[in-house]
Amino acid sequence: MSEQWQCIYSASNSLEAHSVKGLLESEGVKTRLTGEALGAAIGELPANVVEVKIWVSPWQWQRAQVIVSDYQRNDYHDWCCSQCGEVNQGQFELCWNCQCDRDQH
Secondary structure, X not given: OHHHOEEEEEEOOHHHHHHHHHHHHHOOOOEEEEOHHHHHHEOOEOOOOOOEEEEEOHHHHHHHHHHHHHHHXXXXXXXXXXXXXXXXXXXXXXXXXXXXXXXXX
């Protein structure tokens, strides 16, 4: 990565990577992702090769580290959308099916 960006997190898939990326960016931390295109090679390459990596600039490293640590420490509970009835993973604020806000239920 240019500008000496540092890998702050390795997500197991693109969905998780975008979730963490969104969390960091909502806190003002600029991010970059690498490895998304390798997702098509799942099963043909080792799992750690197809991880999506999240990169941050060195001057935002400490802030990003606190956010990622909090993310990893949280004990999220699945929730059921009141609008469409779909079950969503606890770390998501919007329903994956209808985009209803979690707080509206």
